[in-house]
Amino acid sequence: MFSSAIVPPTKSQRTRAHIRDVALVSFRERGYDATTIRLIAQEAGVSVGTTNYHFSSKNHLVQELYLDVQNAHREAAAPLLAASGDLVHRIGIVYRCGLDQLSAYHPFAPEFLSAAVSPRSPINPLSDESAPALAIVEGLFREAVDGASAALPAEFRDGFPHALVLAHLLLALFWVYDRSPGQKRTHALLERGLRLLRLALPLTRLPLLRKPLRELLDLVADVKA
């Protein structure tokens, strides 16, 4: 494994990366429906056979898009997380950076949603194929929770990031439907949710509320499974 970073990529690896880059630009500029393997091959200057050798379907390229978006999400959030200890502020950073990464795709969001929403779709965000991209999001929320200066009660710390990921998927669903300029209604909903979270967090220490809150996190864990 040592020195792997300085081994130059093979020709095959370069071709793969080039096809991938062309596809990501196409998804961003043309959307899901109008992007085809034939078009990508043409723009990448390779044959359809070569494209299929590296990516056996358009949906495999969508998975590359998901990874690209979530890696950019992580890179945008990391320096901001390093600078804040406040739990609600940290959670807000992860949500806001996530929405920012999506914004370029908003014109095509309905067609991505139609293609991705079926439980049979390999580009469904909850499918096995999408698990690596979703794991990046979950890791970010876990880092936001675990790295806060005032920790949550231990009994909630494990389940809470799951609930935040589910809320992130629902927020993204709302965002698809949001036709306001710059999707400002989605941003307003997020800020409202964060204010509510700040109001609700001290309540997690009330003995009377511990059971309902644990039950709520258990219910959310059921939704994700």
Add this chain to the structure above:
Amino acid sequence: MFSSAIVPPTKSQRTRAHIRDVALVSFRERGYDATTIRLIAQEAGVSVGTTNYHFSSKNHLVQELYLDVQNAHREAAAPLLAASGDLVHRIGIVYRCGLDQLSAYHPFAPEFLSAAVSPRSPINPLSDESAPALAIVEGLFREAVDGASAALPAEFRDGFPHALVLAHLLLALFWVYDRSPGQKRTHALLERGLRLLRLALPLTRLPLLRKPLRELLDLVADVKA
């Protein structure tokens, strides 16, 4: 208007009702994708032109399906609601009867979802075209809340049915993904949600919780608008 109930339907009204009935059977047996205007016309023994005269697209027939499902939902729930005064029990009746009406369509749920989920789709449950069917559901939840023997605090009574409708749409989304026999995971999730509601209801009277709860209902109202 008087005596309208005994005026026999015109030939045109009978043709319309017949086409509609044939389409509803087709949606139930073939699903969304395989049901076409051509096939419905053929099975109804009328021309494609006659079918298009009464229903200008397949999606207009889906609206008839929505109304049929929600009218059956109301008919199933009404006698049960009349027999119970307990708020959580009444809410459970509306959810359970709603799931029961959907169960025949589960094999085709992914294709209905793909067709309906886009914000541009006229069969999206939140579209203007679907408003009459959704109003039936909201009316049922409002009746469940307003007719309970122990009333909710007044400040929550208006917003709560909205929140229940939103939860119903999310439960239906979970149900589409539920591959367990008889969708028993959806039913288990519902029962868990109802237990949580029973646990949480007394808390609506705690002064400390009123503001977060009002904020939560305001947030939900934002989601629906």
